[in-house]
Amino acid sequence: MREFYTITELTREFDISTRTIRFYEDEGLIRPVRRGRTRLFRPSDRHLLKQILRGKRLGFSIAEINEIVQMYKEPPGEAGQLRLMMKRVEEKRAMLRQKRKDIEETLAELDAVDESCIERLAELGVNT
Amino acid sequence: MREFYTITELTREFDISTRTIRFYEDEGLIRPVRRGRTRLFRPSDRHLLKQILRGKRLGFSIAEINEIVQMYKEPPGEAGQLRLMMKRVEEKRAMLRQKRKDIEETLAELDAVDESCIERLAELGVNT
DNA sequence: GCATCAATTGACTTTTACGTAAATATTGTT
DNA sequence: AACAATATTTACGTAAAAGTCAATTGATGC
Numbered sequence: 001m002r003e004f005y006t007i008t009e010l011t012r013e014f015d016i017s018t019r020t021i022r023f024y025e026d027e028g029l030i031r032p033v034r035r036g037r038t039r040l041f042r043p044s045d046r047h048l049l050k051q052i053l054r055g056k057r058l059g060f061s062i063a064e065i066n067e068i069v070q071m072y073k074e075p076p077g078e079a080g081q082l083r084l085m086m087k088r089v090e091e092k093r094a095m096l097r098q099k100r101k102d103i104e105e106t107l108a109e110l111d112a113v114d115e116s117c118i119e120r121l122a123e124l125g126v127n128t
Numbered sequence: 129m130r131e132f133y134t135i136t137e138l139t140r141e142f143d144i145s146t147r148t149i150r151f152y153e154d155e156g157l158i159r160p161v162r163r164g165r166t167r168l169f170r171p172s173d174r175h176l177l178k179q180i181l182r183g184k185r186l187g188f189s190i191a192e193i194n195e196i197v198q199m200y201k202e203p204p205g206e207a208g209q210l211r212l213m214m215k216r217v218e219e220k221r222a223m224l225r226q227k228r229k230d231i232e233e234t235l236a237e238l239d240a241v242d243e244s245c246i247e248r249l250a251e252l253g254v255n256t
Numbered sequence: 257g258c259a260t261c262a263a264t265t266g267a268c269t270t271t272t273a274c275g276t277a278a279a280t281a282t283t284g285t286t
Numbered sequence: 287a288a289c290a291a292t293a294t295t296t297a298c299g300t301a302a303a304a305g306t307c308a309a310t311t312g313a314t315g316c
Contacts (some may be wrong), residue, residue, distance in 0.1 A: 007263070016150045018263080022171075023304060027226070036312065039266055051237075054230045059187015062303070071241050075248045082252075086245045089238050096231050097236075102182045103228050106196070109226070110217050113199050115212045124210075135293075146293080151274060164282065166293055190273070 005041040013046075014053055024052060027062050029069060058099060068092060132168040142181060151230075152180060157197060162215050186227060196220055 007018050024030050025039075029050050032039040048069060055065035071089060076082055078109075135146050152158050153167075159174050160167040169177075176197060183193035199217055202212055 017305075019305065020303085022264080027303095033156050039263080045245050052169050052237065054234065057187070058234070059185070061246060069237075072237065075241070075245050076250075077190075077248070079249060079252050082245050086242060089242050089245070093235060093238050093242075096235050099186055100228060102186050103231070105294075106186070107221060107224050109200065110196075110221050113203070114214060114216050114217050116223075117203050117210050117217070120205070121207060121210050124207050145275075147274060147276085155273095166282070167293080218290085 003042070005043075005046055007039050007041070009121075010041055010046060010049060014049065015114070024049070024062075027066065029062070029066055047108070053086050129171050131168060133174055135167050138174060138177060142177065144181070149177070152177070152190075155194065157190070157194055162172055186224075205252070 005013075007021055009018075010021060011018055011114060021030075029052055030041075030045050031039045032045050034040065051069055051072070051120075052065055053117065060068070067088065071085065076085060135149055138144075138149060139146055141145050149158070153160065155182055158169075160169045162168065165235075167238060175241050179197055179200070180193055183196060188196070195216065199213065199220075
């Protein structure tokens with residue numbers, strides 16, 4: 001595995017702009033190291049970026065994505081904090097399960113659309 | 129089943145504003161009937177609204193939701209149009225399957241977070 | 257050492273999806 | 287018919303998530 005990626009390498013790999021990556025850094029989602037001013041992205045930064053884009057595809061806001069990626073870090077040492085985090089984790093899981101349900105429903109409806117298209121095509125095939 | 133719903137009934141049921149519902153109408157997503165100027169929403173309008181909000185939860189834009197709900201209408205009569213629609217339907221399904229994959233991955237990672245929290249809690253229980 | 261090419265910074269702009277407010281109209285009730 | 291409660295229309299405002307542009311500032315090759 002490579003040690004560093006440049007910003008343009010990542011923009012090409014993920015098809016996003018440099019502005020987007022810098023925006024995520026401004027928002028505190030990623031923290032690449034620097035050589036002078038230039039950003040250098042470690043594999044872990046790249047992985048984090050992947051997770052951020054995954055969150056985006058699911059329609060999570062930057063703030064929500066931030067909450068989620070913070071959870072991937074070391075769990076807190078204090079019991080109260082731990083319980084609070086577990087509560088937040090469960091909230092996110094509930095949202096995800098709801099989304100999954102929404103997806104299944106939408107997929108089912110689109111399957112029906114597809115089938116009725118096939119039917120119509122068959123009818124047309126007969127009539128022409 | 130009731131014949132009509134008022135706009136405020138729907139805002140209460142779905143916890144959205146009248147502005148939002150009128151906005152969806154402006155964007156061509158719903159088309160309630162009118163008595164004078166006043167909008168009257170049929171059960172089908174209410175159902176459509178449900179589908180719109182489902183799309184929103186999945187992070188689809190208004191334009192994308194529009195594309196999807198248009199698909200639920202009668203399939204076109206012409207073969208070329210039908211094939212085009214089936215292509216679009218397949219595109220949406222591909223997006224949904226990607227989202228579902230994203231959800232499974234995120235859920236798996238959050239499960240891991242949860243477990244490591246439980247572990248930490250157990251350690252704390254032993255140490256105190 | 258100088259050109260050039262990539263990267264950074266900062267400011268301003270754009271798009272989406274509504275929010276908010278003011279003025280007007282409608283409806284149901286008494 | 288009057289009046290309060292709703293609804294509508296029009297217009298401007300706003301927050302989030304970048305896009306765009308300009309001015310610099312390194313980095314690199316020769």
